[in-house]
Amino acid sequence: MGALRLPALTSIFTSSSSAAARCSPLLPRFPSHFNQPLRRLSSGTFSAQSTAEKGILSESEEHKPRVQCKENERKITPRSQDFNAWYLDVIASAELADYGPVRGTMVIRPYGYAIWEAIQEYLNVKFKETGHSNMYFPQFIPYSFIEKEVSHVEGFCPELALVTIGGGKELEEKLVVRPTSETIVNHMFTQWIHSYRDLPLMINQWANVTRWEMRTKPFIRTLEFLWQEGHTAHATADEAEKEVENQDWKPLPVLPKPTQLRQ
Numbered sequence: 001m002g003a004l005r006l007p008a009l010t011s012i013f014t015s016s017s018s019a020a021a022r023c024s025p026l027l028p029r030f031p032s033h034f035n036q037p038l039r040r041l042s043s044g045t046f047s048a049q050s051t052a053e054k055g056i057l058s059e060s061e062e063h064k065p066r067v068q069c070k071e072n073e074r075k076i077t078p079r080s081q082d083f084n085a086w087y088l089d090v091i092a093s094a095e096l097a098d099y100g101p102v103r104g105t106m107v108i109r110p111y112g113y114a115i116w117e118a119i120q121e122y123l124n125v126k127f128k129e130t131g132h133s134n135m136y137f138p139q140f141i142p143y144s145f146i147e148k149e150v151s152h153v154e155g156f157c158p159e160l161a162l163v164t165i166g167g168g169k170e171l172e173e174k175l176v177v178r179p180t181s182e183t184i185v186n187h188m189f190t191q192w193i194h195s196y197r198d199l200p201l202m203i204n205q206w207a208n209v210t211r212w213e214m215r216t217k218p219f220i221r222t223l224e225f226l227w228q229e230g231h232t233a234h235a236t237a238d239e240a241e242k243e244v245e246n247q248d249w250k251p252l253p254v255l256p257k258p259t260q261l262r263q
Contacts, residue, residue, distance in 0.1 A: 074092060074093045091112075095111050096108070096109060096115075097112045103216075103223075108226075120206060130202075131200075133203055133204070135203045137181050139207075140163065140175040140176070141178055143174040143175065148183065149183055159211040160212065161212055161223075162176060163175040178207065178209050179210060185203075196235045199233055200232060200233060200239060203231055204229070205231070209225060210223060211223065
């Protein structure tokens, strides 16, 4: 099956608010002052146009010089010049996210979180159509669970965030702030699955995870980030293989086609 297609984000920046409402599910999520028509600035950024359409402006207003808000005129570095700077400039100018007070963290702003909500809503429908149920597992995982999986220890040990004190007292066992959920999910599966009659068990989790990354970048990798993880258990290897093959439709396109980029 083909990849899922979400409405183009460019539909947010339409000159007609009614057209935007028809084209994009994101606009209703933004605060009302974000839902005004947008005009492109010479710098390539967008700003809210709070005045009426030019056709209904009075003659005196029409000839007044436009006062442009400096805050919304952040200069965007050309992508061909410095891709990294361009990426960060776009995030800041579009108000998708900002840096958090702790190094390596970020605050997802309304525009950015609206995109995340749209992805969740779209995929939740697809997951339920295929028999998956949403669940939520604890964020704190016993360190002994991680130790059972040698691959987890080797892969995640440098990135683990550990809790050693709780309620002012040293804990008997260290707790890991969730880097991923396989160990705790597998532990709970053993409590719930007693025979083939309990299978298949297919769950999905929307959660935050923490990995103490040395190099971070907004939306690519931060100390804490949001994600989706699916976990399933099946009675036979063939059923498990079919579930893997059924994931072909789940990836989301994150870049437009080259022709759209040129436009």
